[in-house]
Amino acid sequence: MLTFISEIPTDQNISGVHCIPILENGDILLTWDRDEKVLTTIGGRLDKNESINDGLDRESMEEAGIVLTDERIPFACWFWEEFDSCRIYFLTKVKKFTEMPKGYETTGYVITNFKTAIEMIQKIEGREERIAVIKRAGVLSGWLTE
Numbered sequence: 001m002l003t004f005i006s007e008i009p010t011d012q013n014i015s016g017v018h019c020i021p022i023l024e025n026g027d028i029l030l031t032w033d034r035d036e037k038v039l040t041t042i043g044g045r046l047d048k049n050e051s052i053n054d055g056l057d058r059e060s061m062e063e064a065g066i067v068l069t070d071e072r073i074p075f076a077c078w079f080w081e082e083f084d085s086c087r088i089y090f091l092t093k094v095k096k097f098t099e100m101p102k103g104y105e106t107t108g109y110v111i112t113n114f115k116t117a118i119e120m121i122q123k124i125e126g127r128e129e130r131i132a133v134i135k136r137a138g139v140l141s142g143w144l145t146e
Helices: 052-064 116-122 128-141
Strands: 003-006 016-021 026-035 038-040 042-045 066-080 085-097 107-112
Touching: 003 128, 016 052, 016 066, 016 128, 026 042, 026 052, 026 116, 038 116, 042 052, 052 066, 052 085, 052 107, 066 128, 085 128, 107 116, 116 128
Parallel strands: 016 085
Antiparallel strands: 003 066, 016 026, 016 042, 026 038, 026 107, 066 085
16 A cells, blocks of 8 residues: 655554655656566665665665665655555655666666656556656656646
């Protein structure tokens, strides 16, 4: 179940983190999952005893070869009832690009604007919750209107 938030929940187990990193020109960076054939947000499961920020930094480096700024705004939460845990989505900014580490993920990144990202996701898979996350991030960042 997807809900929009303004702060990290303290009453739920957080098992995963994802982000939508924004470039200076308002474009966003998403990943292409080669196995599932979907365009998705950057992120994944937290390692045991890993902090939210460390997990976000690790996933961003592994999946896209980017370093994030310290500005991280939680804006959405996906709760899995069967696992009694949630994934938190953050609006972030790209600090710099580095070389993508070898052997971690089966992804590559895509840079696009919010509107095109939404159109691509609708065309490729149509998952409403992913589209809702992208739309919410666009509105919060000021690059989309409701």
